[in-house]
Amino acid sequence: MVTDTEAAWLEQALKGDDEAYSRLVETYQNPxxxxxxxxxxxxxxxxxxxxxxxxxxxxxxxRYDPNRSFITWLLSIAAHYCIDQQRKRRFTSFSIDSLEEDFLPDGGVGPEKAAAQSEQSQILHQMLTQMPAPDRAAIVLRYWYDFTDQEIADALSLTVPAVKSRLHRARRALAEQMQQHIKEPAYAERNPYESSAL
Structure with a gap:
């Protein structure tokens, strides 16, 4: 659902009011x-x-359905575009800088804890760069934007079972790689998705 203010802006934008659409852009540009x-x-x-x-x-x-969350619809469009871009370049990088606030919420942590968290962030960075674009999108939408399985399915044009499968596979691969890292400090780079069916 959209708020009354959003609904008014959307209605005005549909009538060609660019200023109204600019207000929507300003509201949602950060997410x-x-x-x-x-x-x-x-x-x-x-x-x-x-x-x-x-x-x-x-x-x-x-084509927007006002019964659907506007931000969910907007993020779906953005996610699709990003997946297309990743497929085009075939090499993806995931900036760990964008995760620092999520992994280091306490600015007062000691140097040992900060070092351990930084190492974990680097490991996660390496793992995420190896994921196929749709799997990464599913993980980002779930864990950073709290999308439900249905919302992820709608956003990525997948079925709910396909979303559950992707999330399960991604979580399992992350867990296995983390365990491997713990067992083998000299962590060798490899891509567990190379043999996985997209």
């Missing part, structure tokens, strides 16, 4: 940019992707 940054790992690319997502949303406004 859209953050999703793009987590997906693409590059600030400049994320800015371009966010602009493209808002442009695509503007072009598709007449």
């Amino acid at each position: 859209v940019f953050n999703l793009c940054y987590r997906m693409l790992g590059d600030e400049a690319e994320a800015e371009d992707a966010a602009q493209e997502a808002f442009w695509r949303a503007y072009q598709a406004l007449k």
Whole structure:
């Protein structure tokens, strides 16, 4: 559902009021940019992707269902675009800088704890860069944006069982790699997804 204010802006935007759409962009530019940054790992690319997502949303406004959350719909468009970009370049990077606030919420941690958390963040960074784009999108939408299975399915044009399968596979692979790292300090890079069916 949309708020009354959003509904008014959407109605005005549908009538060609660019100022009304600009208000929607201002309201949601941060979450859209953050999703793009987590997906693409590059600030400049994320800015371009966010602009493209808002442009695509503007072009598709007449197809928007007001019974659906506007931000969910908008993030779905952004996620699809980022997946397309990742597929095009075939090499993805996931900036760990975008995760620091999530993994280091307490600015007063001691140096030993901070070092351990930094190492864990680096390991997670390495693991996430190896995931196929749709799996990474599912993980980001679930754990950073609290999307439900159905919302992820809608966002990525998948079935709910496919979403559950992707999330399960991704969590299992992350857990296995973490265990492997604990057992083998000299962690060898390898991609557990190479033999997985997308």
